[in-house]
Amino acid sequence: MPAVTVHYVGFHPSLILEGFNRIRLAYPIERVYLMYDSKPDRYGAVSRHNVKKVQEKLSFFSPVLVKVNPLSYSSVASALFVILRREEGKTVLIDVTDMPPYMAATAAVISTLFPNAKLYAARPEQSGEFIPDPDTPEFTDFLERKDNLTLQDVFTVEKPALAVELLDEEGREVDVLVALYTRNGSAESIAELVKWLGEDPSRAVVRATYSRLVENLEKKGLVEREQEGRSKRIKLTQLGLALAEAYVKLGAAKPPRPPLALKEASVL
Structure with a gap:
């Protein structure tokens, strides 16, 4: 079955590309969608800069650019729904590697509406090298510096009200x-x-x-x-x-x- 990939490009374009190269060994990729942050802030600037890099590297596939607000449920959900509906009959591989948690949760909800959708993430070899040794004074200082966010709002990730009955608990x-x-x-x-x-x-x-x-x-x-x-x-x-x-x-x-x-x- 032909396949389509959907990527959100944030801070890690190289990791996204490495993940794509691994995925294309297992699936015949027919089309690529690149989602990017359209917000007029620094996160948006990073995303728009990095999506150009991914677009250039994957130019053979003529990537389709899709702008979204990764912090808007309706923006992400509607964009993914359109892609999944257009690509029915193909395997759609949604790359959540660079998605913020709220966006990834939204992608998970929408993917359950389409049996042809699959989620994947590229996991880096390096993990936590920037964190100081826990046995040093710098460790506590680092944690204090990182714990510097203040609340702006609380989001809910809506899902279909009907629960998916995946298993027949009365049977075997x-x-x-x-x-x-x-x-x-x-x-x-x-x-x-x-x-x-x-x-x-x-x-x-x-x-x-x-x-x-x-x-x-x-x-x-x-x-x-x-x-x-x-x-x-x-x-x-x-x-x-x-x-x-x-x-x-x-x-x-x-x-x-x-x-x-x-x-x-x-x-x-």
Whole structure:
């Protein structure tokens, strides 16, 4: 499937470009959108300066420039909605690397409205080198200097009022996630997963039931399947892993039943 990238350019254009180069190895990039800060302040000046650098480096893709106010919910949300609607049928990769927290939260909300949207961030190798050694007097002084912001306003990040019911808690979807979670996050096959859940993998109707369960979880982005020989390995995604861990912590997940012996003939 062709892909489109959307980047907000702030203080780290080089990191954005490095992230883009990594992403383009995995996706056939067809179009690039560059969002930048249109506010008449110093942050806007930085963004407008750096977006030119990214635009020049990615000139082969003829980037589409999109001006936004990163502190305005409606500005960010409407701009992203337009892009995502225009690019339906393509994978849209939204780069939150340089987004302020409020803008990134808004992007996350809008992305949930479109199944073709994905979020990603480029993580730098360096982290915290500018922070003094915690065992030195400079550390406390540094923290005092950094804690110098005063409140202007409090923003709320609005989201759809209808909650997304991602899991059928009355069925076995949660059990499947927890079974994978408690066994290093993956199963070699449907047959192995069925065995873990205490059912007989030699029965075709049982295998078919769990195949549909796994397929449904894959559509929801909670598991992924990888072909390995005659079978497909079933793995938790990061979201699936997080939800499974949460259910375990809440005590809401049923422990898997004792496994049955796995017959060779039942391997899918």
